[in-house]
Amino acid sequence: MTVSEYKMLDHAPIGTCVINIHCEVVYWNKCLEDWSGILRSEIVGSELKTHFPHFNELKYSDRIEQVFKGGPPLVFSSQFHPHIIPAPLRNGKLRIQHTILSSTCPESSLYDTFNH
């Protein structure tokens, strides 16, 4: 998929971002802009861990690396990872998320995460 093709993700009511093998953000959909308050222009091209330091932890970096090596998709459950991309609600609490990381195209080293 090309970056322009990821625009269709803007129509999904699910927070979605695409990262490359260096964990740099390639696409950040409108839903994630709304949820996180971070604009696409502020995050595309930078590493996820720059904005969310917990991605430095082994429980994320190790598992994500395995997907880039051709491993199965990942599930980050809401019990263990409730706020993987912190997203405040209007009442000040953080949105509870269940996240899936899966390969979008094994040939191109582009992958995406789905949060809901």
Added chain:
Amino acid sequence: MNLTATQTDAVQELLNIGIGRAASMLADMIQSRIRLQVPFVKLFTAKEIKEGLDGFDQKIKAIVELGFRGPFSGTAALLFPTESASKLVAALTGEELEDDDLDALTVGTLTEVGNIVMNGVMGSLSNFIEGHIEYSVPTYIEDTVESILAARNSAGEANILLAQARFLIEDMQLEGDIMLVFEGDSLNAFLNAIELDVTNEG
């Protein structure tokens, strides 16, 4: 079809390596000591499982399954009696168990645990096979083993590697099953690759 002693040893070792990695990841996540073991491995045909050999009951189980397709194809699944599944999640999260029913939160947690275990297993097994394997997103279901096999193995020709998975968390011991359903001739491709590796190392 039976596994030779060499094949059994090799498969058991691979599974132990895979779930050893999974245990390390889980321990890191829950900040607690956890051990995972595979005490035995057996090979069945779909027909044998259907006939209920070795006490394989037809009770509803909590199942996390992961489909794989490539040089070898099939389904990997982690199965628990539903009461063990809720006890496992309670042990991992440190939360009190109200009843054995699995709510959405518990199901999500169990799916992640199954995902970690099966990623470890598949990572270990796929090291022996060249070529890319495509995986499905892991899913949670509650069903009988017979229904799963009927859904995944319409031709009735699958081979099933069954391994006991033992979770040791603090002073608790919980047991489930790892089931690898190999479609068509996939198991032979996998076993041949293992044999080749054992021969080369010998």
